[in-house]
Amino acid sequence: MADHRRIKTVVFFTVSTAFLFLPIPPPLSTEEKVIPPAYQQKTYFPETSQAVTVHFISGSDKGPTLLVLGGIHGDEEAGYLAAERFVHSRIRNGNLILVPRLNAAAIKKRQRQGLGGDMNRLFDLPEKTRHRNPDAKVVDLAKSLIQQADYVINLHQAYDFYAPRWISRERNPSKWGQCNVIDTPTYHLRNGDKLEPGGFAQKVARRSNERIKKKSYQFLVNNTNTGGPKTRHKEQKGSLTYYALTKQHKIALAVEATKNCSLPEAIAFLTIAVNSALEEAGIQSDTLPTEDVLVIGREINTGKKKSKT
Numbered sequence: 082m083a084d085h086r087r088i089k090t091v092v093f094f095t096v097s098t099a100f101l102f103l104p105i106p107p108p109l110s111t112e113e114k115v116i117p118p119a120y121q122q123k124t125y126f127p128e129t130s131q132a133v134t135v136h137f138i139s140g141s142d143k144g145p146t147l148l149v150l151g152g153i154h155g156d157e158e159a160g161y162l163a164a165e166r167f168v169h170s171r172i173r174n175g176n177l178i179l180v181p182r183l184n185a186a187a188i189k190k191r192q193r194q195g196l197g198g199d200m201n202r203l204f205d206l207p208e209k210t211r212h213r214n215p216d217a218k219v220v221d222l223a224k225s226l227i228q229q230a231d232y233v234i235n236l237h238q239a240y241d242f243y244a245p246r247w248i249s250r251e252r253n254p255s256k257w258g259q260c261n262v263i264d265t266p267t268y269h270l271r272n273g274d275k276l277e278p279g280g281f282a283q284k285v286a287r288r289s290n291e292r293i294k295k296k297s298y299q300f301l302v303n304n305t306n307t308g309g310p311k312t313r314h315k316e317q318k319g320s321l322t323y324y325a326l327t328k329q330h331k332i333a334l335a336v337e338a339t340k341n342c343s344l345p346e347a348i349a350f351l352t353i354a355v356n357s358a359l360e361e362a363g364i365q366s367d368t369l370p371t372e373d374v375l376v377i378g379r380e381i382n383t384g385k386k387k388s389k390t
C-alpha cells in the first residue's frame with residue numbers, strides 16, 4: 082500500500098512540475114477561432130449500386146445551411162449535372178451540403194425509378210413495412226441530411242412548361258417545366274410560428290428571372306397544395322419536400338427545369354436557381370459556377386471525353 086501511494090505521489094509531482102515548464106498558450110483571439118474544414122466528402126453505401134457521395138462545404142462564418150439534391154429521378158440529367166457543378170464552390174458563411182446523385186441506381190439505368198420505385202414517393206412509407214423497400218436506406222440518409230439544413234432544394238427536370246391556367250398543350254397546370262414547386266405557401270407550426278416556402282420560392286424565382294432573358298423560360302411558382310383537401314397532387318405526400326416541410330419544418334423547394342431545351346440550357350437554368358437560392362438564403366460565396374450556356378456546353382463535352390478515357 083505504502084509503495085503504491087509513493088508511486089502515485091511521485092507521478093503527481095512529476096506531472097504537476099512538468100506543467101510549470103510548459104509555455105502557456107495565449108488566449109484565443111477572435112481571428113484565431115477554430116475554423117471547420119472548408120470541404121469534406123463522404124460516400125455512403127460504397128461499392129454498391131446505391132452509393133451516394135455527399136459534399137459538405139463550410140464558410141468560416143456562421144450562417145444558414147442549404148441542402149441541394151439532384152438525381153432523385155435518374156432520367157433528369159440536368160438535375161445531377163447542375164448539382165455537381167457546385168462541388169468546388171467556396172462560401173464565406175453558412176454551409177452548403179450537396180448530394181448530386183441521390184438515386185445512383187436510377188441514374189445508371191437513366192430511368193425515373195431506381196431499385197425501390199419512384200424515390201420521390203418513398204418519404205412517407207409506413208414504419209412497419211418500409212424496411213422491405215431497398216431504397217429505404219437512401220431515403221433515411223436524405224432525411225438525416227435534411228435535418229442538418231435550413232433550406233432544401235431538390236433539382237428536377239420535366240417536359241413542357243407549368244402555367245397556373247391552361248394556355249396550350251405545352252403550357253398548362255399539369256406540366257412541371259420552369260417552376261419552383263412548393264407544397265404550400267405558408268405552413269403553420271403548432272407553437273404559433275409559421276414557415277413561408279411561398280415567399281422564398283417567389284423571391285428565388287424573381288432573382289432567377291432577372292438572369293433569364295427569354296420570357297417564355299422564366300420561372301413561376303407552382304403550389305401543389307399537397308396537404309389540402311382539394312389537392313391535385315396527393316402523390317406529393319410521399320415527396321422529399323413535403324417530408325422536409327411537414328416533418329422537419331424546413332423551407333423546401335423542388336426546382337424543375339424544362340426538357341424543351343438543350344441540356345446546357347437546362348443545366349444553366351438550374352444553376353441560376355441554386356445561385357439565386359444561395360443569395361436569398363444569405364449565403365455569400367467567393368466562387369460559384371458560371372451560368373453561361375456556352376461554357377456549360379464545353380464543360381459537358383470535356384466531361385464526356387474524360388469519362389470515355
Ligand SMILES: [Zn+2]
Pocket residue numbers: 154157236237238
Ligand atoms: Zn423529377
